[in-house]
Amino acid sequence: xxxxxxxxARAAKDVSQDDLAKLxxxxxQTINAIEKGDYNPTINLCKAxxxxxxxxxxxxxxxxxx
Amino acid sequence: MRKIINIIxxxxxxxxxxxxxxxxxxxxxxxxxxxxxxxxxxxGEPSSDGMACEMNVAKDGNYIFDIIWRSRNEDTPQFLTxxxxxxxxxxxxxSCTGNEMDMESTPIALNKGVYYVNFYTxxxxxxxxxxxxxxxxxxxxxxxxxxxxxxxxxxxxxxxxMVPETDITGFIRIITGAIIAIVDxxxxxxxxxxxxxxxxxxxERQTLNRGIALKYSFFTLLGYxxxxxxxxxxxxxxxxxIGILLFFGILLGLGIFTTIAxxxxxxxxxxxxxxxxxxxxTSVILINLCAAIMxxxxxxxxxxxxxxxxxxxxxxxxxxxxxxxAIDKKEADEE
Numbered sequence: 171x172x173x174x175x176x177x178x179a180r181a182a183k184d185v186s187q188d189d190l191a192k193l194x195x196x197x198x199q200t201i202n203a204i205e206k207g208d209y210n211p212t213i214n215l216c217k218a219x220x221x222x223x224x225x226x227x228x229x230x231x232x233x234x235x236x
Numbered sequence: 237m238r239k240i241i242n243i244i245x246x247x248x249x250x251x252x253x254x255x256x257x258x259x260x261x262x263x264x265x266x267x268x269x270x271x272x273x274x275x276x277x278x279x280g281e282p283s284s285d286g287m288a289c290e291m292n293v294a295k296d297g298n299y300i301f302d303i304i305w306r307s308r309n310e311d312t313p314q315f316l317t318x319x320x321x322x323x324x325x326x327x328x329x330x331s332c333t334g335n336e337m338d339m340e341s342t343p344i345a346l347n348k349g350v351y352y353v354n355f356y357t358x359x360x361x362x363x364x365x366x367x368x369x370x371x372x373x374x375x376x377x378x379x380x381x382x383x384x385x386x387x388x389x390x391x392x393x394x395x396x397x398m399v400p401e402t403d404i405t406g407f408i409r410i411i412t413g414a415i416i417a418i419v420d421x422x423x424x425x426x427x428x429x430x431x432x433x434x435x436x437x438x439x440e441r442q443t444l445n446r447g448i449a450l451k452y453s454f455f456t457l458l459g460y461x462x463x464x465x466x467x468x469x470x471x472x473x474x475x476x477x478i479g480i481l482l483f484f485g486i487l488l489g490l491g492i493f494t495t496i497a498x499x500x501x502x503x504x505x506x507x508x509x510x511x512x513x514x515x516x517x518t519s520v521i522l523i524n525l526c527a528a529i530m531x532x533x534x535x536x537x538x539x540x541x542x543x544x545x546x547x548x549x550x551x552x553x554x555x556x557x558x559x560x561x562a563i564d565k566k567e568a569d570e571e
Contacts, residue, residue, distance in 0.1 A: 186571065187568070187571050188568065195437075195439065195506070196439035196440070196441070196506070197439055197441075197442060197501060197506055198564075198568060199441075199501035199564065200439050200440075200441040200442070200501075202567065202571070203441060209441050211440070211441075212440055214440075215439075215440060
């Protein structure tokens with residue numbers, strides 16, 4: 171399932187996939203895979219992404235439908 | 237895990253580079269002919285007489301012939317085979333006679349060119365005596381030889397190896413090739429394990445995908461080797477030697493690992509510039525292309541086949557890497 175929250179948060183901060191990848195110490199393709207829902211990140215990477223985008227885990231990774 | 241993957245990749249490339257560099261610098265001009273055929277004698281007449289093949293001498297020098305012929309099953313051949321090797325002018329270079337044979341000749345000076353090997357089936361003592369008198373050959377008979385049979389059948393295998401006599405220059409070439417291979421291997425290993433003195437860095441998704449790629453590569457190699465063993469067990473004749481087949485297995489495993497890793501974006505480390513690896517791939521292709529051409533010129537077909545297969549593999553990998561890079565670039569531009 172696509173992670174549109176992450177994509178929206180990144181767009182809101184005007185951060186490219188490449189920039190976010192550098193901030194989190196991962197590859198651009200990994201960020202892309204998370205946004206497309208092709209890869210489920212570990213909690214450590216989720217935390218790194220949240221810190222980089224000034225968001226909480228709930229805001230970016232909690233599925234409201236559940 | 238990452239370290240293990242790196243070491244395995246390094247060993248794979250080390251084996252390849254050692255092979256190609258050694259083949260390029262070591263003049264290993266072994267020339268081998270192998271014939272496997274069913275021979276039968278009916279009413280004293282052989283099934284085939286005058287079987288022949290050619291051997292190519294790539295350059296002048298002293299060569300040792302290693303000649304083996306034997307039955308491929310339990311039956312001992314109850315007839316003799318005479319072999320005569322002649323040069324292009326028809327001058328006899330070597331001849332030998334026996335029912336089974338395992339002999340190594342003294343070094344024989346040969347000029348560059350084609351040499352003809354003729355096989356004769358000798359079905360009686362009279363034939364054998366005539367042959368030996370005409371060609372001045374010795375006679376080798378195995379203990380199981382019970383005399384000439386008028387009606388007999390045997391699955392025969394003839395192997396003729398023509399190996400250049402190892403002299404001091406050959407030894408120096410081998411040492412030079414080995415030193416270059418070691419130095420080359422050291423740099424490739426260093427290059428593969430570190431980037432500008434730093435450890436290669438992969439993120440968690442890349443590490444996971446490298447493990448998957450390694451798993452597919454490992455099981456493919458395992459399956460391939462099992463298949464080769466099974467075919468060898470059932471006595472299937474391969475067009476190439478077992479060594480070459482196993483080498484193909486390594487290339488297959490390496491190819492599968494690299495292709496999956498490139499496609500899943502986990503071949504290049506985070507702190508690695510793709511351009512340097514493209515240059516490495518291109519240089520591997522060029523060096524192997526040179527090695528293949530040199531080996532074809534020396535009629536060293538097996539080494540040429542190895543180099544050619546490396547060229548094909550790396551051209552394919554380079555193409556995969558270029559296509560994947562283009563897709564990534566397009567994706568990044570669209571984003």
